[in-house]
Each structure stands twice: as C-alpha cells, then as structure tokens.
Amino acid sequence: MIKVSDRVSAISPSMTLAISAKANELKAAGERVINFGVGEPDFNTPEHICNAAKKAIDEGRTKYVAAAGLPALKKAIAAKLKRDNGLDYDPSQIVVSNGAKHSIFNAVFATVNDGDEVIIPAPYWLTYPEVVKSCGGVPVYVYADAKDGYKVTAEKIEAAVTPRTKMLILNTPCNPTGAVYGRDELAAIAAVCERHNILVLSDEIYEKLIYGGLKHYSIASLSPAMKELAIVINGVSKSYAMTGWRLGYLACPPQIAKAIASFQSHSTSNVNTITQYAALAALEGDEQPMRNMVAAFENRRNAAAKILDGMKDSGLTYVMPDGAFYIMLGFGKLYGKCYGGEKITGSMQVADLLLTEKKVALTPGICFGDDSGVRISYALSESDLKEGLERIADFAAQLK
Ligand SMILES: Cc1ncc(COP(=O)(O)O)c(C=O)c1O
Structure with a gap:
C-alpha cells in the first residue's frame, strides 16, 4: 500500500x-x-451582494482573471484597509484567496521553513497548528487564562521566544474565546515582535463582529516597523455572511505578497471570478x-x-x-x-x-x-x- x-x-x-x-x-x-x-x-448573504454576482454572470464575467485577484477588488481592499484600519497598502501587496483559511495557509507556506517555531496563543482556532505542521513548522503554545480574559500578555509571548521563533499567530477578535485585544495590549506584543524580529500573522476575520462599543485594532497599524513584520488576514466570510462564497485576502510586505501570488498562480489560480464581483459589492456597498x-x-x-x-x-x-x-x-x-x-x-x-x-x-x-x-x-x-x-x-x- x-x-x-x-x-x-x-x-x-x-x-x-x-x-x-x-x-x-x-x-x-x-x-x-x-x-x-x-x-x-x-x-x-445581503441581497445587493447576491445581485452583484448575478449581474457578473449575466455580463459574462466568468473567465480567468489575475491569480492574485481582480485589480478592482484589490483596490477596494486597499481602500478598506486604509478606511477601517489606518493601513496603507499598495494593491500589489494584497493577495485574494479562497477564504481566510487559504490566505493563512499561503502565508505560513510562504514564510515558515522546516523546524521554524510558530507561537500560537491558546485557546486557538484549531486550524492554526495543523497549517503550521503541514508546512514543516513547530507550533509552540502559550496559554491564556480565563482570569486574564483569555488574552496572552506580551511577557508570556516573550518567554516562549527562542532563536527558532519565526512567527506569532494572533487572532483578534478570537475564535473560540471572543477575546478582543486592546491597543495597549497589542502595542506591548508588537514591541516583543519588533525586538526579536518575529513575523505576526494577524487573523482579523472577526473584525466587524465586536460589541459593547469596543474598537478593533490591527497590530500592523501600530508602527511602521510592525507593519513590515505583519501579514494581515481578513475576508468577507464572517462580516458579510458569505462563508460559502470562499473569499479571503491578505496584505503584507511586497516580497512576501509576490511569493504568495506566484505560488497561488500554480496552485489554485484566481478565486471564483463571480465571487470576486460579489466581494467587491460587499466592500463598496451598503453596510446596513x-x-x-x-x-x-x-x-x-x-x-x-x-x-x-x-x-x-x-x-x-x-x-x-x-x-x-x-x-x-x-x-x-x-x-x-x-x-x-x-x-x-x-x-x-x-x-x-x-x-x-x-x-x-x-x-x-x-x-x-x-x-x-x-x-x-x-x-x-x-x-x-x-x-x-x-x-x-x-x-x-x-x-x-
Ligand atoms: C479564526 C478564524 N480564522 C479564519 C477562518 C476561516 O475563514 P474563511 O471561511 O474565510 O476561510 C475562520 C473560520 O471559522 C476562523 O474562525
């Protein structure tokens, strides 16, 4: 066998x-x-988003497009990142993939070498360790206590850093705990990552699902040095009730985006073109x-x-x-x-x-x-x- x-x-x-x-x-x-x-x-999925997809089909927008995403969609994502997160990315730094999960896989595959350690705060979304392992990396868990609101501190993260640490995976708002990191907590974590030159994969897929008047911060927005070390992951699945459409994206430094775009061009090619038009309507349309x-x-x-x-x-x-x-x-x-x-x-x-x-x-x-x-x-x-x-x-x- x-x-x-x-x-x-x-x-x-x-x-x-x-x-x-x-x-x-x-x-x-x-x-x-x-x-x-x-x-x-x-x-x-809101009606105007579904209508944009129907229109794309009726207009024959059903062919291959650029592997890393429709130029108009990447532009809309860049505008979203600026508007919501205060982040300046050129569309060439953005790659559109088949869901945030796919973006996460691409990001880890493009940056983690065999034996590299990836710090994962626990409780964690169950896919992270499996993606890290399948790319040859070694998950290193840092445990958050319920009494700390299920958030790990910068000190706990720093204590887990070794010469082999390549990446930290941060998820705010968090699945499974619902924890949301505040600006100061993120700034302290960013300082650790900058000090040790650690990449941060920042999974922000639940960004819009936040309550009690709290604000979401992207760790990448906290300093230019942090932005150079960040891979921001987001998508339309949770915010726009579009889980089945399959569209996520990442934004990161140019050399990483370029590597991911060429890898994707040989693996999945572009995300379903119709879905990309639907996502464009989601990002640019009525948010009510x-x-x-x-x-x-x-x-x-x-x-x-x-x-x-x-x-x-x-x-x-x-x-x-x-x-x-x-x-x-x-x-x-x-x-x-x-x-x-x-x-x-x-x-x-x-x-x-x-x-x-x-x-x-x-x-x-x-x-x-x-x-x-x-x-x-x-x-x-x-x-x-x-x-x-x-x-x-x-x-x-x-x-x-
Ligand atoms: C924390 C987290 N990241 C990413 C994803 C994946 O999102 P997508 O459906 O866009 O692949 C999920 C889905 O459950 C999730 O909980």
Whole structure:
C-alpha cells in the first residue's frame, strides 16, 4: 500500500467530526438537537451582494482573471484597509484567496521553513497548528487564562521566544474565546515582535463582529516597523455572511505578497471570478445589513450572558466575550463529579454526554487546546440559545 507523505501524516484528524456525525444521526432519527457547533453566521448573504454576482454572470464575467485577484477588488481592499484600519497598502501587496483559511495557509507556506517555531496563543482556532505542521513548522503554545480574559500578555509571548521563533499567530477578535485585544495590549506584543524580529500573522476575520462599543485594532497599524513584520488576514466570510462564497485576502510586505501570488498562480489560480464581483459589492456597498447582523449577535451575546449569570450555582463559568460569536463555557469546577455513575474528567466526554443525554451539540475545548470547557456558538436563534443553555444547566445540575 502506498503511504501518504510525512507532511500530511503530521496533520491531526478533526476531533469534531465524530460529534457532528452523531448530531446528524440524532437529527435524522427525529430528535430536536440544539446545535451550538456552528462556525458561521445564520444570516443570508445581503441581497445587493447576491445581485452583484448575478449581474457578473449575466455580463459574462466568468473567465480567468489575475491569480492574485481582480485589480478592482484589490483596490477596494486597499481602500478598506486604509478606511477601517489606518493601513496603507499598495494593491500589489494584497493577495485574494479562497477564504481566510487559504490566505493563512499561503502565508505560513510562504514564510515558515522546516523546524521554524510558530507561537500560537491558546485557546486557538484549531486550524492554526495543523497549517503550521503541514508546512514543516513547530507550533509552540502559550496559554491564556480565563482570569486574564483569555488574552496572552506580551511577557508570556516573550518567554516562549527562542532563536527558532519565526512567527506569532494572533487572532483578534478570537475564535473560540471572543477575546478582543486592546491597543495597549497589542502595542506591548508588537514591541516583543519588533525586538526579536518575529513575523505576526494577524487573523482579523472577526473584525466587524465586536460589541459593547469596543474598537478593533490591527497590530500592523501600530508602527511602521510592525507593519513590515505583519501579514494581515481578513475576508468577507464572517462580516458579510458569505462563508460559502470562499473569499479571503491578505496584505503584507511586497516580497512576501509576490511569493504568495506566484505560488497561488500554480496552485489554485484566481478565486471564483463571480465571487470576486460579489466581494467587491460587499466592500463598496451598503453596510446596513452587516450592522443589523452585528446588532443581532450582540443581543444574543447579552441574552446568553444573562441566562448564564442566572445559573451561577451550576458551577459553570464563562468570560464575557467582546467579539466573534462564541463563548467558552468552563466546566473545570465540575470535573471529578459523576453523571449517572460516570466520572467527568474532560471536555470530549462532556460534549459526548451533552449530545447523547441532552441533545445539545457543541465543540469540546480540547479541540482548541483547552480541555477545561466547551465552546458554544451563538449563531442560532435566541429561543434555541435559551433552550440549549437550559439543557446544559440541567446537565450540570445532575452532576453529583
Ligand atoms: C479564526 C478564524 N480564522 C479564519 C477562518 C476561516 O475563514 P474563511 O471561511 O474565510 O476561510 C475562520 C473560520 O471559522 C476562523 O474562525
């Protein structure tokens, strides 16, 4: 039998697959499963964006275009980066790819050599370590505490730096914790990266999903030296409810953008041309539908927090998320207790029992490098949110 390459065999299989397969089985059997596992907005793509795609088809804009992106779209992205983030990039420093995930892969592939270390704050988005490993890099985890709002400090990052450190992956707002880094926190982290000449892959895909009047800062905007070390990742998936369209982008120093553009020209070529016209309409068009969506997420976050605050006696803990649409629910205080005679020791077991016993699907924290809790997504209706949290509280109350 032919063996797969060492490169791909280093990649871990998705730990969430078994849970989603089981959730689907239960649904097919007629059970009402509350699904807290979703990683995408439950809103439709705004109409003006869909219309731009239909128009592109009707006008025959269905051919190959430049591998790194339509010139008009790259110009619109440069204008967005200036307008929203105070960043000056020439369109030649921007590469449009098939989703932010693809941009992240390209960025790591283009900069990380075998054995290079990449610092990843935990809890982390589960794709980062797998991308780093598949490019020959070595993930180095720095753990954030719930008591610090799930944010790592500059000191913690500096303590993990070695002569082999090549990159730091920063994600604000963060999946899975909803943590949002403030300007001063980012400035302190930027100082560490500048001191040690470390690249920062700054994943800002949840930039627009931010609450309580907080402001998003791109670390690249904090100093010219930091901008030289930054690869800014963003896209339309989460902000404009366009997850299925597949469009993300990155902005970075010219030599890196050039390398990524030529690599992409030999791998995927351009992103679907029709999608690029849709993204252009998203970036240049009416932002009211997005604002409505953000307001709905903020209401749900507040509703979830209110319900959780009313369950203080359950032993469940949480940190109020400032962005994205996730909450890490801490089960740590309940470990060691038993459910029907079975001792609870970890997040995989909690997720499994919640699904089997309470028909609630969610993601175990271990997938994000934090076994002390589970992640719920509030990209679902307020009534499902309420019912789901009540089922979880019910489960917690049955632990003896
Ligand atoms: C932190 C983070 N970055 C990137 C992505 C990928 O986004 P896209 O759908 O544009 O590839 C996700 C999607 O879940 C995410 O949570």
